Amino acid sequence: MVDALMDAGFNCLDTVYPYHEGLSEIALKKCVVERYPRESFKIFDKLPTFAITEESQLEPIFAEQLERCGVEYFDYYLMHNVSGFSEKGWLDVDSFAFTNKKKEEGYIKHLGLSTHANAEFLDNILTVHPEMEFVLLQLNYLDWEDEGIESRKCWEVARKHNKPVMVMEAYKCGFLSDVPKESEGLMKKCNPDKSVVSWAMRFVANLEGVFLVLTGSSSLEQVENNIEEFKNIDPLSDDELNVLKKVSEIINANITVDCTKCRYCVEYCPEEIDISKIFDLYNKEKILGENEWSPIGNAYVNYSKLPGVGIASDCSECEACIEECPQEINIPEVLKDVAKTFETEGYGF
Incomplete structure (x- = not known):
């Protein structure tokens, strides 16, 4: 390169x-x-x-x-x-x-x-x-x-x-x-x-x-x-x-979440949630208007199976991420909807 x-x-x-x-x-x-x-x-x-x-x-x-x-x-x-x-x-x-x-x-x-x-x-x-x-x-x-x-x-x-x-x-x-x-x-x-x-x-x-x-x-x-x-x-x-x-x-x-993937929030998440990655999947899911099963939802499932990573529902709402977000996104609130979107019975949750 x-x-x-x-x-x-x-x-x-x-x-x-x-x-x-x-x-x-x-x-x-x-x-x-x-x-x-x-x-x-x-x-x-x-x-x-x-x-x-x-x-x-x-x-x-x-x-x-x-x-x-x-x-x-x-x-x-x-x-x-x-x-x-x-x-x-x-x-x-x-x-x-x-x-x-x-x-x-x-x-x-x-x-x-x-x-x-x-x-x-x-x-x-x-x-x-x-x-x-x-x-x-x-x-x-x-x-x-x-x-x-x-x-x-x-x-x-x-x-x-x-x-x-x-x-x-x-x-x-x-x-x-x-x-x-x-x-x-x-x-x-x-x-x-x-x-x-x-x-x-x-x-x-x-x-x-x-x-x-x-x-x-x-x-x-x-x-x-x-x-x-x-x-x-x-x-x-x-x-x-x-x-x-x-x-x-x-x-x-x-677009649902105005996340730029700067990843400042990720460094301070005690639950080790890759917030920017999850928000990227979430935005794509919303833009494509998928429902029930989707390849994007499947990507979320694959991510959730990685060792040592947190998923949206693991959020403890400590709000450490909000303090670090340049875009001032209410991350814990958004993560709740991410969980509702992806963490469903259809994906084996």
Whole structure:
């Protein structure tokens, strides 16, 4: 995957401290740092503000990140998800001062922040911290006018503060690569030569101020598809933009849980419920309108039989997940309906 990306002229790779218990950073070292000249690639990493409760954690975490990645500096470094639920890690602990110092010392070339907060919050934080050089935002056509996520409004705030924008969730964790058939039909009728993925990519890549799109590829095929899309990243026409509005209306009319699969909730679930995986199955079930037996329900059954995993009905309603959810979903309540949907006699429960 890395070789395909680099051979095509793309050299920006993103990693995060807690992902896969640190294996994400180690994999980057093994696949990139140990195989390519340092000047040939750019690394993006993030300070996990949501996991920080005291100043003594800052230096060890940063040092560990450098060691895991096998580099002497980060090209781009972000304050990870600066928002209300992570304020202990950046407000009670002055993480901004720490990362600014690391930049002065040369360990960080460019410093910015990511957030899932709303536009007002982003406006305030960029006013207080104008030294942030760029922002990473959740942008995609489905969330563009969403009143909870405020994708468009956050982008407008970034432009107001003249901050270059990095994009996350361009495909909404894969959701926009497999849209309802009615939506796909509208796209193909308008532009039969463009894939469903192309529509999502072209929407964000052509926004003013966007300098990087993180695609979150998880296979060689996805990397190759993204490379091809970026070779022909033509702007969307007015007709195409109007089609996307209709597509969004169709999807929003069917989507049940606005989960982006960030998995922050999963880490804190005492019952070891893979909430994001379960919600993904639940959304697909609702969109397809299945009843009684369905392949999606069968997938839930297969998941429930894995050793050491919790299912929806195992939820103890401790609400630890709610505190960690950037989308502010009432997860325990949704899990109750997930259990009613899948955990039935028809599936052997």
